[in-house]
Amino acid sequence: MAGLEAAASAGPEALAAELDAARSRSLGYTDLAEDDLLRQHSPLMSPLVWDLAHIGNYEEIWLLRALTGTPELRPGLDGIYDAFRHSRASRTTLPLLGPAEARGYLADVRARVLDVLAGLDADQLLPGSGQDRRERLLAGALVYGMVIQHEHQHDETMLATLQLRSGPPVLDDPGTGRAGSAGGAGGVVVDDTAEVLVPAGAFTMGTSTDPWAYDNERPAHRVHLPAFHIGRFPVTNRAQLAFIADGGYDDERLWSAEGWAWRCQEGLTAPLFWSRDGDVWTRRRFGRVEPVPLDEPVQHVCWYEAEAHARWAGRRLPTEAEWEKACAHDPVTGRSRHYPWGDTDPTSEHANLGHGQARPVPVGSRPAGASPCGAEQMIGDVWEWTASGFTPYSGFAAFPYREYSEVFYPRSNDPARFRVLRGGSWATHPSAVRSTFRNWDFPIRRQIFAGFRLARDADAS
Numbered sequence: 001m002a003g004l005e006a007a008a009s010a011g012p013e014a015l016a017a018e019l020d021a022a023r024s025r026s027l028g029y030t031d032l033a034e035d036d037l038l039r040q041h042s043p044l045m046s047p048l049v050w051d052l053a054h055i056g057n058y059e060e061i062w063l064l065r066a067l068t069g070t071p072e073l074r075p076g077l078d079g080i081y082d083a084f085r086h087s088r089a090s091r092t093t094l095p096l097l098g099p100a101e102a103r104g105y106l107a108d109v110r111a112r113v114l115d116v117l118a119g120l121d122a123d124q125l126l127p128g129s130g131q132d133r134r135e136r137l138l139a140g141a142l143v144y145g146m147v148i149q150h151e152h153q154h155d156e157t158m159l160a161t162l163q164l165r166s167g168p169p170v171l172d173d174p175g176t177g178r179a180g181s182a183g184g185a186g187g188v189v190v191d192d193t194a195e196v197l198v199p200a201g202a203f204t205m206g207t208s209t210d211p212w213a214y215d216n217e218r219p220a221h222r223v224h225l226p227a228f229h230i231g232r233f234p235v236t237n238r239a240q241l242a243f244i245a246d247g248g249y250d251d252e253r254l255w256s257a258e259g260w261a262w263r264c265q266e267g268l269t270a271p272l273f274w275s276r277d278g279d280v281w282t283r284r285r286f287g288r289v290e291p292v293p294l295d296e297p298v299q300h301v302c303w304y305e306a307e308a309h310a311r312w313a314g315r316r317l318p319t320e321a322e323w324e325k326a327c328a329h330d331p332v333t334g335r336s337r338h339y340p341w342g343d344t345d346p347t348s349e350h351a352n353l354g355h356g357q358a359r360p361v362p363v364g365s366r367p368a369g370a371s372p373c374g375a376e377q378m379i380g381d382v383w384e385w386t387a388s389g390f391t392p393y394s395g396f397a398a399f400p401y402r403e404y405s406e407v408f409y410p411r412s413n414d415p416a417r418f419r420v421l422r423g424g425s426w427a428t429h430p431s432a433v434r435s436t437f438r439n440w441d442f443p444i445r446r447q448i449f450a451g452f453r454l455a456r457d458a459d460a461s
C-alpha cells in the first residue's frame with residue numbers, strides 16, 4: 001500500500017507501516033562506513049549523515065511538536081538541520097550529529113511518534129473540513145503523508161549522492177533481468193520515436209481533493225489546450241547518441257543563449273556519468289561501468305541539454321499542462337486520473353518506481369502503465385523536464401509551511417528560476433509521485449534522475 005490507498009485508509013496502523021517502510025529505506029542507504037556518511041561526495045549534496053538526522057528533525061517538528069505541542073527534544077538541532085539556513089555545500093562545517101547519534105535520535109523520535117499515533121482516533125484522520133491547524137494537519141492524515149513523502153524524497157536525494165560518490169560500489173544492483181540494449185519488453189523492439197496525439201480540449205489540472213497532495217498541486221483548475229503530439233516514450237539513450245553523433249553538443253544554433261554559455265563553461269559533451277571508450281559509450285552507475293543501454297530512457301541530462309535535443313529533433317519540450325493532460329486526462333469520463341492507468345496504486349507492471357531496479361527500464365517495458373492517450377512510462381523511470389517554470393496555480397495557498405513551495409516561486413518581476421519536472425524516477429517511492437505531483441530544479445542540474453519527452457503542436461509537421 002502506498003500513496004492514494006494509504007491516504008484513503010489512513011488508520012494509525014497503516015500509517016505506522018508506511019513510516020516503517022520509509023525508515024527501512026533510509027537506514028539501508030546509510031548502512032555505510034563512517035567516512036562515507038561524513039564525507040561530502042559532491043558540493044551539490046549534503047553529507048549523508050546530514051540527510052539522516054534532518055529526516056528525524058523534520059519528523060519531530062511535524063509529528064511531535066506540531067501535533068502535541070511538546071518542546072524540542074534536543075534544543076539546537078532545528079538550526080543545524082534547517083535546509084534553508086545552510087547550503088548543501090556548507091553542511092560539513094556544522095556541528096552535525098555523528099552517525100550513531102543520528103540513528104539514536106531517529107529512533108527516539110520515531111518511538112514517540114508511534115505513541116502519539118497510537119493515541120489518535122481513526123476518526124481524526126478522516127478527510128474532513130477541520131478548522132484549526134491541528135485538525136487540518138490530521139485530516140486525511142495530511143501531515144503523516146507529508147512526513148512519509150519527505151523521508152522518501154530524501155532517500156532519492158541520498159541515492160543521487162551515492163551515484164556521485166566515487167569508489168567501489170556500495171549498493172546492490174538488482175538489475176533488469178535482461179540485456180538493456182536488446183529492445184523493449186522481452187526483446188520486443190518498439191519505435192522509440194513514436195508519438196501519440198492529444199486532441200484539443202479542456203482538462204482538469206491539479207487537485208483539490210487528494211489529501212496527500214502538496215500545496216503546489218492545488219487547487220484543481222480547468223485548462224484548455226490546443227491539440228498536440230507527445231512522445232509515446234521518454235527520449236532514449238539511442239536518440240541521445242544520435243544527437244551526439246550529429247554534433248548536437250557542438251552546434252550553437254540548437255542551444256538557447258544561456259544553455260550554450262553553460263555548455264561551454266562546463267564543457268558538456270554527453271550526459272553526466274557517460275564516457276567514450278573508442279567507439280563505445282559507457283556510463284558509470286553506482287560505481288559500476290557498463291555500456292550505455294540503447295533502449296533505456298536517457299537520464300542525467302540538464303534542462304538545457306533537453307532543450308537542445310528537442311530543437312535538433314524538430315520538436316520542443318512539453319509544457320507542464322501538456323504533460324499532465326497526456327498523463328491523466330481520460331476523454332471518456334472527462335476526469336483526470338490519479339495515475340496514467342487509473343486510480344489504483346502502482347505495481348511493478350505499471351511503473352518502475354521505488355528502487356525496484358537501480359536504473360530506468362527499456363521503453364516499451366510497461367504497457368500496462370499506458371495513459372488514456374497511449375503515452376507510456378510517464379510515471380517512474382526518469383523525471384521528465386518540462387518547458388515550464390515553477391509558478392503557483394491561481395488560488396494557491398501555502399499550507400502548512402511556506403518553505404515547501406512558496407519560497408521557490410518567482411519573485412515579482414523575476415523570471416522563474418526553476419523548471420518543473422514531472423512523473424518521478426525509478427528511485428521515487430510510489431507515495432511521492434502522482435499525475436499532479438510537481439518537482440522543480442535549476443535548469444543546470446544533472447545529478448538528479450532526470451530525462452525528458454518530446455512534443456510538438458498538432459498542426460506542425
Ligand SMILES: [Fe+2]
Pocket residue numbers: 054058083150154
Ligand atoms: Fe527536507
